[in-house]
Structures are given as C-alpha cells and as structure tokens.
Amino acid sequence: MTQTTTQAPTHAPTQPDYTAIKAKQQATWSAGSYSKVGSTLQISGERLVEWVDARPGATFLDVAAGNGNLTLAAARRFCQVTSSDYVPELLEAGRARAEADGFDVRFRHADAEELPFDEGSFDYVGSTFGVMFTANQEAAAAELMRVCAPGGKIALANWTPDGFIGQIFKTISRFVPPPAGLQSPARWGTEEFLHEQFGPDAQSIQVRRRTFDFRYQSAEHFLSYFREFYGPTNRAFAAVGARAPELAAAILELSESSNVATDGTLRVPSEYIEVVVVKKS
Numbered sequence: 001m002t003q004t005t006t007q008a009p010t011h012a013p014t015q016p017d018y019t020a021i022k023a024k025q026q027a028t029w030s031a032g033s034y035s036k037v038g039s040t041l042q043i044s045g046e047r048l049v050e051w052v053d054a055r056p057g058a059t060f061l062d063v064a065a066g067n068g069n070l071t072l073a074a075a076r077r078f079c080q081v082t083s084s085d086y087v088p089e090l091l092e093a094g095r096a097r098a099e100a101d102g103f104d105v106r107f108r109h110a111d112a113e114e115l116p117f118d119e120g121s122f123d124y125v126g127s128t129f130g131v132m133f134t135a136n137q138e139a140a141a142a143e144l145m146r147v148c149a150p151g152g153k154i155a156l157a158n159w160t161p162d163g164f165i166g167q168i169f170k171t172i173s174r175f176v177p178p179p180a181g182l183q184s185p186a187r188w189g190t191e192e193f194l195h196e197q198f199g200p201d202a203q204s205i206q207v208r209r210r211t212f213d214f215r216y217q218s219a220e221h222f223l224s225y226f227r228e229f230y231g232p233t234n235r236a237f238a239a240v241g242a243r244a245p246e247l248a249a250a251i252l253e254l255s256e257s258s259n260v261a262t263d264g265t266l267r268v269p270s271e272y273i274e275v276v277v278v279k280k281s
Contacts, residue, residue: 045069064130068094160189163271
C-alpha cells in the first residue's frame with residue numbers, strides 16, 4: 001500500500017500595500033509640526049553639503065526635503081536648488097525659510113519613489129533624514145541614482161539602527177507595529193544596504209559616522225516636544241490609546257539613560273552616517 005504525503009501549502013511573502021502605506025505616511029508627517037523639529041537639525045545639512053563639496057552653479061536636488069535643511073545649505077553655496085517633498089505643508093515651510101533668507105529655490109511636490117525629473121538631471125542628489133523613511137526603499141534608491149547625472153554625487157544623512165533615533169523607533173514599534181512586510185528605515189543607516197542598492201552603478205561609496213546631539217531642557221521637555229511636533233511620535237501616541245503612559249515612560253527611560261549632560265539638562269548623542277555615492281560616468 002502506497003502512502004501519500006500531503007504538503008502544507010506554501011505562501012508567498014506578504015507584499016506591502018505601498019499606496020496605503022504612503023497615504024498613512026503623508027498623514028503622519030503632516031501631523032504635529034515637523035518644521036519645529038527639523039530646524040534643530042540644520043547643522044546636519046551644512047555638514048553634508050560641505051563633505052559632498054557642492055560646487056556653486058551646480059544643479060542640486062533635495063529629495064524628501066522636509067522643511068529644507070539641505071535645501072538651504074546648498075542654496076548658501078549658490079547651487080541651483082530644487083527642493084522636493086510629498087507633504088505640501090513641509091514644502092511651504094521650506095519655501096518660507098528660503099524666501100526669508102533671500103534664496104531663489106525651485107519647489108516641487110514629488111514622491112521620492114517616482115521623481116518627476118528626467119534621467120541624469122542633477123549634478124547632486126541629496127537627502128537628510130528624509131528618503132530613508134520611504135515605503136518602497138528599493139524604488140527610492142533607484143530613483144536617486146536615475147536622476148543623478150553620470151559622474152554626479154548622491155549625498156545622504158541617515159540615522160543608524162543602534163543610534164538614539166534608531167532606538168526611539170524600536171521603542172515605538174513595540175507599541176505600534178509597522179505594516180506587514182515593511183522594512184525598517186534604519187536599513188539606510190547600514191553599509192550593507194547602501195552597497196546593495198547603489199554599488200552596481202557607483203564609481204565609489206564613502207561612508208562616515210557622525211553624531212548629532214539632541215539638546216533639550218530635560219528628558220520631559222524632549223518627550224513633550226517630540227510628542228507634540230514630531231509626526232511619527234505624535235501619531236504613535238494617538239494610536240496607542242490607554243497605553244500612552246507606558247509609551248511615555250519607555251521614551252523617558254531611553255532619553256534619561258542616553259543623557260550625557262551633567263547640569264540637569266538633556267544632551268543625547270545620536271549616531272548617523274553621512275554617505276557620498278559617486279555615480280559611474
């Protein structure tokens with residue numbers, strides 16, 4: 001008598017619903033007032049545009065620009081800057097900053113995964129803590145490379161998985177799990193991901209580790225500021241309902257344990273990487 005074995009059906013990996021995820025992300029980054037947080041990170045844009053050695057007169061695209069830290073840094077070096085983001089409110093904040101400083105910047109509403117620019121349009125393509133939060137990371141990386149001119153440079157600043165902001169997102173994910181199949185933004189803070197995505201078309205990839213110090217009056221001040229103004233934290237607290245005190249306690253504990261200040265204020269070093277990719281000619 002022959003026995004037959006019934007195998008359990010195999011299931012394909014869950015494919016994320018990128019359209020729904022992006023709609024939710026847009027609502028998240030529109031929540032609070034990211035500009036109030038983003039403006040405190042201005043030094044990261046200045047550092048990056050110096051390292052990439054942006055030339056006056058060169059074309060420069062800021063992707064997922066937020067309120068325009070990298071945009072302004074490039075404009076200060078007299079580049080021809082296009083600032084793009086898919087959140088209209090952030091573009092308007094960037095526009096107001098550029099106008100206040102007297103810079104002529106072009107602003108475009110654009111999805112980082114489907115940039116509305118021709119291939120090879122820009123001498124420099126950059127993003128500070130922006131493109132790393134795209135839903136379809138591979139598509140976004142491909143778009144950065146596509147719109148960069150041959151021999152041009154891609155410049156990025158990305159939070160690392162083990163840095164303070166990486167830990168903040170890990171803490172939030174314990175209370176609000178990410179959508180099924182969605183990869184962590186912190187992948188952009190690893191050399192493995194960068195070489196996978198950019199290596200085939202890159203002449204060179206340089207990575208260096210940097211630290212940004214979050215400076216607030218206290219851990220409580222940091223929590224209240226991020227809870228009110230930083231979209232991901234703002235939406236996380238709205239989502240957890242009755243567990244909000246637990247989430248607050250977890251963020252406070254992380255902030256206090258990471259604090260290196262000795263005068264009663266908060267100074268938390270947060271690791272990130274700067275990346276410069278030179279596209280093959």
